[in-house]
Amino acid sequence: MAGPSRRTLARALETLADFSDPDAALEQYLTPPEIAAHICHQARLQDDLEGWVVDLGTGTGMLAIAASLAGADRVVGIDIDPDALAVARQNAARIDEAGHGMLEWLRGDATRPPFSCTDATVVSNPPFGAQRGNRHADRDFLEAISSIASVSYTIHNEGSQEFVESFAADEGGNVTHAFSAEFPIAKRFDFHTEAEQTLEAEVFRIEWA
16 A cells, blocks of 8 residues: 655654653654654555564654654654653644554563564664763664564664675675765754754664564
């Protein structure tokens, strides 16, 4: 069944609320609607929305809600921050008045998913590891993803392709698609010196063994 166009999906996602009080240590940045729309549109085209879709580190629910709008029947968003989950629930209620697939929210450590599964589609915007003490944070997410996913879509800092491909290969996985994306970040923390800056990001689709 045909789902919404990428542009229609992005427009719907632009109405979602941002973090009310973002935590720098958790690298809480709003996933850009355009990237979320692109990921979930591609996932639908690849028939990756048929089973469980899991958003690890869901934050405001951007990717989880995008997956639901794109046609996923069963979606669960996991985050360690209860305040972020409250925003995600509010966002889902705001955008889901017509009713879509089953959408659930779980509080838990995204690097230790609180359930047993081996064939989920995972969508995730893991921390880039930009904060002190948080280096290689995306590796922890990939380790969790490899334990529960048959396929995944993840967003990483520019220059991550060699690392992601090597990690996936070590776990019996394979990067099948990769594309670059602009990740705009508005000033939200004291250490930000510009009103807005744009990071170059990379998105990878991985099929796991």
